[in-house]
Amino acid sequence: MSVQERKERERAGRERLIVATARELAEQQGWDAVTTRRLAERIEYSQPVLYSHFRGKREIIGAVALQGASEMAVALRAATAAADGPRARVAALAHGYLDFAERNPAVYDALFQLDGGLRYAREDTPGPLKDAFAALLECLGEVAGDAVPPGMFTEVFWASLHGIVTLTRAGRLLPEDTEQRVDLLVDRLAVL
Amino acid sequence: MSVQERKERERAGRERLIVATARELAEQQGWDAVTTRRLAERIEYSQPVLYSHFRGKREIIGAVALQGASEMAVALRAATAAADGPRARVAALAHGYLDFAERNPAVYDALFQLDGGLRYAREDTPGPLKDAFAALLECLGEVAGDAVPPGMFTEVFWASLHGIVTLTRAGRLLPEDTEQRVDLLVDRLAVL
DNA sequence: TCTATTGTCTAGCAGTGCTAGCATCGAGGT
């Protein structure tokens, strides 16, 4: 059976290559540039090979999103770990979130902007997505205040950050004032 | 010169027809369904006619966005006009915003999600866009608090609403709790 | 060594945004 195992390993490796290449291409030139032809050419296989791993382009986006969600969870926990006290923790979380979005715009798009065929806010939501939300919740839950459920507070805070990210990147907001916007959000929304 | 005037009138009418039809089609079946072929067929002209009015699809989206911005400004001012006191005004504004987004998803996309080739947050930003922002500012400026510039407060509040709209519509947030989310936003962000 | 299966590729479909170039229509001058 060793032959079959080797084949499966190779197959899994190629799948990782596809996801990594799609992500790289998207970060370099945007998701519009990630066409099945270009992607196939970069991994040095023909187009149909992509479809033996994924149902379509959407699923490839979804795979990048899942990978990104795991990384985001790690990044957020790392950002908050060093901070002392609730105020500093929330501020660090917010900055960590914006930093991640700025450094990985294509991944951020895959996660929250594009259709990757993933289910959110449900029981069958994939683990990495739940975990990324959990990373937010761990930090924000303690500043929700008594009258507000931690989960809902986290959603609102998250939505606010997301709004800043998307409007800034779409040219609707100027990037210069991001710092002050985050401060305002932290000072007013969080109960310290 | 009357002949030329008539021709210009007809041309302007056809341009309005294009924009209205694009908007209608987008609201009915989403922007993906707004192809130049389908749009041309609906207005009962051939594709190239579209390009004698607009440089491309992007500009058509931009035209819909401008129309939408004017309507949004009207809707927001109407929503706040009836409210008594700062708290009620801000709440009414927020609900008005979410209502507009929910009732005109395609227009909202054209305004804030898609690339319509418009310039935002600049001096040469088109009037309707400035006016829509002004409508927000008129209401939100009075609850920004002393320490925060009205413009920046408005941007943050707007971004928060925008985050809720986009995440909800993308299935990242459940629509049921929208009411409470808005309440939280109003209670915490606004200085009353 | 031969066979059967697995895997990959070539070629093609229907659709996209956009445009070159032709045909037709009608306004303005004689």
Add this chain to the structure above:
DNA sequence: ACCTCGATGCTAGCACTGCTAGACAATAGA
């Protein structure tokens, strides 16, 4: 009333998209 000529809208087609059918080659097992 007729002819000219420019404006205007059309047909046809380009290069691209996501995706797939079917031919072909490589390879594992007998």
